[in-house]
Amino acid sequence: MASKVIKGGTVVTADLTFEADVLVEGGKITAVGPNLSGDEVLDAAGCYVMPGGIDPHTHMEMPFMGTYSSDDFESGTRAGLSGGTTMVVDFCLPAPGQSLLEAMQAWDNKSSKACADYSFHMAITWWGEQVWKEMETVVDRGITTFKHFMAYKGALMIDDDEMYSSFQRCADLGAMPLVHAENGDVVAQLQAKLMAEGNTGPEAHAYSRPPEVEGEAANRAIMIADMAGVPLYIVHVSCEQAHEAIRRARQKGMRIFGEPLIQHLVLDESEYQNADWDHAARRVMSPPFRSKLHQDGLWAGLAAGSLQVVATDHCAFTTEQKRYGVGDFTKIPNGTGGLEDRMPVLWTRGVNTGRLTMNEFVAVTSTNSAKILNMYPRKGAIREGSDADIVVWDPKRSKTITADKQQSAIDYNVFEGIEVTGLPRFTLTRGEVAVVESEMKAKPGHGEFVKRPPNPAPNRALSTWKEITAPRKVIRDPAKMPAGV
Ligand code: URP
Numbered sequence: 001m002a003s004k005v006i007k008g009g010t011v012v013t014a015d016l017t018f019e020a021d022v023l024v025e026g027g028k029i030t031a032v033g034p035n036l037s038g039d040e041v042l043d044a045a046g047c048y049v050m051p052g053g054i055d056p057h058t059h060m061e062m063p064f065m066g067t068y069s070s071d072d073f074e075s076g077t078r079a080g081l082s083g084g085t086t087m088v089v090d091f092c093l094p095a096p097g098q099s100l101l102e103a104m105q106a107w108d109n110k111s112s113k114a115c116a117d118y119s120f121h122m123a124i125t126w127w128g129e130q131v132w133k134e135m136e137t138v139v140d141r142g143i144t145t146f147k148h149f150m151a152y153k154g155a156l157m158i159d160d161d162e163m164y165s166s167f168q169r170c171a172d173l174g175a176m177p178l179v180h181a182e183n184g185d186v187v188a189q190l191q192a193k194l195m196a197e198g199n200t201g202p203e204a205h206a207y208s209r210p211p212e213v214e215g216e217a218a219n220r221a222i223m224i225a226d227m228a229g230v231p232l233y234i235v236h237v238s239c240e241q242a243h244e245a246i247r248r249a250r251q252k253g254m255r256i257f258g259e260p261l262i263q264h265l266v267l268d269e270s271e272y273q274n275a276d277w278d279h280a281a282r283r284v285m286s287p288p289f290r291s292k293l294h295q296d297g298l299w300a301g302l303a304a305g306s307l308q309v310v311a312t313d314h315c316a317f318t319t320e321q322k323r324y325g326v327g328d329f330t331k332i333p334n335g336t337g338g339l340e341d342r343m344p345v346l347w348t349r350g351v352n353t354g355r356l357t358m359n360e361f362v363a364v365t366s367t368n369s370a371k372i373l374n375m376y377p378r379k380g381a382i383r384e385g386s387d388a389d390i391v392v393w394d395p396k397r398s399k400t401i402t403a404d405k406q407q408s409a410i411d412y413n414v415f416e417g418i419e420v421t422g423l424p425r426f427t428l429t430r431g432e433v434a435v436v437e438s439e440m441k442a443k444p445g446h447g448e449f450v451k452r453p454p455n456p457a458p459n460r461a462l463s464t465w466k467e468i469t470a471p472r473k474v475i476r477d478p479a480k481m482p483a484g485v
């Protein structure tokens, strides 16, 4: 591969902003500094040169609610690249009762056509000795994060007993649990009540999942993780109640990470009141969109550091798929897209408004995920030796988001009509130019699996502390014991 030099731009990382050229050779960054030269020049004048985005939460071609999410690893990673995202971490989802290793094989097969690098989380959808055993093999294969659904009763949900067992296993293996935090028992009852009352439309999806069900579950998972002695990552944090639980735990020194989605940051609950059934159903996801008050809290959390990453939970269903739930909102496949739009929308609504600095933008779209998921500085960095996953970001380029021009396979876009300013001029995936402005050059099959080692620093620190503070037997002088003991 010929060398490339990204010339004349301003490098923006999670902690620094400076003028420099970036030399790329053999898929890696080999130099960052002034006056570099290479075989091919990519003009970055007027642009910011940033680590490519990492979306830590996607669902490609996932079997869910009687169907499959419609973006696969090819269209999904292509959508990501178009918007400056160069890596996704997808959820490998065994069916309840299925071997984790079998599910991993299925995900290996599906991901072979990815256009950009990817890694996996493994979902724990059931519990038993087989799962306990297989978790070790999964970790050995470089999948060191395990997702637990506290919702979707009767399908993916597991109970506290199983969650505590799995969290303890994660602690032993140096892995990290993730949770979808919603009280699935309460949701199931609210769903039944709403349906019985004739409340069958997509707006009832939001009524059945109030912020309290999320706050309660988030707090419960945090306490269970603390008792198991393991860090915890809470996905799609949408509301103040869950954020408050995370903030409180972090202030107490607990190793808790919180992930809001770009959808929850910019779209609100009024979407479900739309008179058009399709419009509302297309926005059905769990947790649902919330009020402005919750959104403000999430933005503040990103600036304050109580929330660390912005994801999409990209799980795209077509309008036809959403219509499985006409007459019964509980059958509308849950999920929304956003991979192509996460970076431009966050830049526009975050950096351009002063809610985030450029460095915070890099941190929450890339570097923090790389650190939390233990693949830094291979990913998430502009420095010598890192993978050349780079976005050359033109802060002046703008467009209006529309489904007509998107890469995703579905027929609508939840951000339709939003104008964004700040878009990629070039996106590079391990040194290959995959995107030149609106020209798509991504190659299916180019993406590689990224192995993530176990035992990152937070696990090591927490297990040291838990070992020091573990309950210990009091050794008593037998001579001084009461009679009969
Ligand atoms: O509604 C959602 N979030 N769908 C995707 C699956 C999940 O819960 O993450």
Ligand code: ZN
Binding pocket: 180, 235, 236, 286
């Ligand atoms: Zn979820």
Ligand code: ZN
Binding pocket: 057, 058, 059, 313, 315
């Ligand atoms: Zn998800």
Ligand code: ZN
Binding pocket: 432, 443, 445, 446
């Ligand atoms: Zn390639």
